[in-house]
Amino acid sequence: MRPEIKICGLKTPEAVDRAAERGASHIGFIFFDKSPRNIEPDIAGALADRVRGRVKSVAVTVDADNDELDEIIALMRPDILQFHGKESPERVLTIKAVTGLPVMKAFSIRDADDLKRIEPYIGIADRFLFDAKPPAGSDLPGGNGVSFDWSLLGSLDESVDYMLSGGLNKDNIAAALSETGARAIDVSSGVESAPGVKDLQLMDEFFAAVAEASRQRAHSGSVK
Numbered sequence: 139m140r141p142e143i144k145i146c147g148l149k150t151p152e153a154v155d156r157a158a159e160r161g162a163s164h165i166g167f168i169f170f171d172k173s174p175r176n177i178e179p180d181i182a183g184a185l186a187d188r189v190r191g192r193v194k195s196v197a198v199t200v201d202a203d204n205d206e207l208d209e210i211i212a213l214m215r216p217d218i219l220q221f222h223g224k225e226s227p228e229r230v231l232t233i234k235a236v237t238g239l240p241v242m243k244a245f246s247i248r249d250a251d252d253l254k255r256i257e258p259y260i261g262i263a264d265r266f267l268f269d270a271k272p273p274a275g276s277d278l279p280g281g282n283g284v285s286f287d288w289s290l291l292g293s294l295d296e297s298v299d300y301m302l303s304g305g306l307n308k309d310n311i312a313a314a315l316s317e318t319g320a321r322a323i324d325v326s327s328g329v330e331s332a333p334g335v336k337d338l339q340l341m342d343e344f345f346a347a348v349a350e351a352s353r354q355r356a357h358s359g360s361v362k
């Protein structure tokens with residue numbers, strides 16, 4: 139079965155429309171000043187409106203305060219909040235209760251201990267997102283185009299619902315799916331021609347690579 143696909147860091151109508159045409163399940167908008175993908179909430183709202191009801195929109199924030207979240211929710215009207223910082227389980231719980239929105243909590247993974255950090259969030263976060271640790275010196279907690287050791291996910295309980303992220307692209311997505319059996323994937327810089335610039339051709343090639351990998355896996359009878 140084809141995984142859910144989130145295309146993250148969108149900034150143009152063309153890229154939003156192409157993601158929807160190709161069957162993206164989610165589109166993500168980045169609210170982080172230092173990111174080349176940073177976008178204003180009202181612009182993100184207008185972009186999300188193009189596909190509202192067909193593709194879920196995700197607001198990606200990093201330790202955002204209440205005022206920032208209020209503004210994003212009012213102007214963008216996201217379907218899901220993605221927390222990509224050090225938000226505590228209590229913070230996730232509070233924001234869910236106050237906003238009524240589902241929260242996807244991101245974790246950066248390098249070793250098995252990093253995966254243990256999800257434990258206090260089980261039953262609180264609606265989904266997890268596993269990304270790589272940022273390279274030394276990076277200003278960004280995500281969107282760095284680097285992968286982690288996917289075999290680490292083999293230790294996860296089947297019931298843990300997650301999106302696989304970090305350095306995915308058309309050339310490695312088949313291996314990533316085969317190794318992890320991920321039911322949802324997230325890509326940003328792997329479909330860009332330059333930081334923050336989505337490339338429609340690379341997006342097409344990514345969707346095609348996912349479709350081909352999914353066909354192969356169905357053909358081989360893989361259940362992972």
Ligand SMILES: O=C(O)c1ccccc1N[C@@H]1O[C@H](COP(=O)(O)O)[C@@H](O)[C@H]1O
Nearest residue numbers: 146173280281282283304305325326327
């Ligand atoms: O993309 C960013 O600039 C960003 C900034 C701050 C927090 C998260 C960010 N991106 C997230 O990281 C994943 C992985 O990106 P990539 O595919 O490795 O480039 C991306 O999908 C966003 O969810």
